[in-house]
Amino acid sequence: MTNYFRSNVDAMASYIPGEQPPRGTPIIKLNSNENAYPPSPAALEVLRNIDGEWLRRYPEPFGGEFRQAAxxxxxxxxxxxxxxxxxxxLLSIVIRACTEPGRKVVYPMPxxxxxxxxxxxxxxxxxEIPYEEDYSLPLKELISADGSVTFIASPNSPSGHVVPTDDLRKLASQLSGVLVIDEAYVDFAEENALDLVQEYENVMIIRTLSKGYSLAGLRLGFGVANPWLLDGLFKVKDSYNIDAIACAVATAAINDQAYKNACIAKIKVSRTQLASDLKQLGFRVWDSQTNFLLAxxxxxxxxxxxxxxxxxxxLIRYFKQPGLEDKLRITVGTDEQNHTLVQALNNLLETRKY
Known part of the structure; x- marks a missing residue:
C-alpha cells in the first residue's frame, strides 16, 4: 500500500479528544470541561438574527469586531x-511560525x-519536563531547556492548578524563545498573567470562549501579545480563519460580562461542593481553579x-499515561448532575468492597 505521508506524520499518534456522543443522547457529559450553563442570551439573540448577507460575503479577515470588544x-x-x-x-499558528526540525518545544507534564x-x-x-509531585513549576529545568516555544497551561489541565505569576515572570525574563501561557480556564481562576504581555515582548497569552463563555461549539479563541510578535504569526494564519457568525456571536458573549461572571460564580460553588462530596467518598482531590477536578x-x-x-x-475523563493512570478528571456539572455522579460512585465503591 502506498504511503502518502511525511515520515514524522506517519510515526505520530493522533490526538484523541474527549468522547462526543450524538446530540440528544441521554447522557451526563462530564468529560470535556464544557461549561455547565448555556451561552449568554445576548449571544443567542445574535445567532437568531443572522443576516444571509453575512454568509454570502467573506468575513473580516482579522475578526475586527471581536478584537474591538475584547x-x-x-x-x-x-x-x-x-x-x-x-x-x-492559535497554538498551531505559534508552532508553525516558530518551530522546525532542530528547534525545541518545551513544556511541563502532565x-x-x-x-x-x-x-x-x-x-x-x-x-517534556515532569512537574514536581505538588505541581510546582520546574522553573530551573524550563529555563535551562530554553525552547524556541515554551508552553505553560495556567490553570493547567488535568491538575487544575495555577502557576504563580512570579514564576511565569522569572521564566519569561530568562527565555530567548516565545513563552505561550495557555489560559483556557482563566475565567475560573483567582489570578491571571495578562500583564506579562506588556512587560515582555516574547510572551503570548492564549484564551478561549469555549469554557467560561459556554461556546465550545462555536470555535473561537484569541491571543494577546506584542504587535511585533503578532506580525510574524499573522503570516501563517489562514486568510479567513474566523467565520462571520462566530465573530458576531463571540462579540456579544464577551460583552456580556455580567452573565458570564454569574455562571462562573455558580460553577465555583458547585466545584467546592463536588470536591467535598468526593473527599467524603475517600477520593484525594487536588485544589482546582478550573471547572473540573482531578481526583x-x-x-x-x-x-x-x-x-x-x-x-x-x-462520561468522565481517564488518561492512561504515567502519573495519571490512577486518577480521573471530572468536569463540574450542574448540581443535579454532580449529585448523580457522586451517588453512582458511592454505589460502585460500595460494590467493590465485597
Missing part, C-alpha cells in the same frame, strides 16, 4: 489581539497533550470506575 473588556489595544478558530488554532501532537506535525524537537479514587481503580460510569451513561 480590547475594551481586557484593557489592551486591539492590535495586540489575534483571533483564532478556537485557541487550538498537561494538554495537544502540544505534543502539534509539535510532531512540524517535526520539531520535543522536551484519585481510594482504591486506585480509576479505569474501572471510568468504564462502569460510562455503562451508566456518565
Amino acid at each position: 480590547s475594551k473588556v481586557l484593557g489592551v489595544p486591539s492590535d495586540w489581539i489575534i483571533v483564532g478558530n478556537g485557541s487550538d488554532e 498537561t494538554y497533550v495537544l502540544y505534543r501532537t502539534l509539535t510532531e506535525m512540524q517535526a520539531a524537537d520535543i522536551l 484519585q479514587p481510594p482504591q486506585g481503580n480509576a479505569e474501572y470506575l471510568y468504564q462502569k460510569l460510562k455503562e451508566q451513561k456518565i
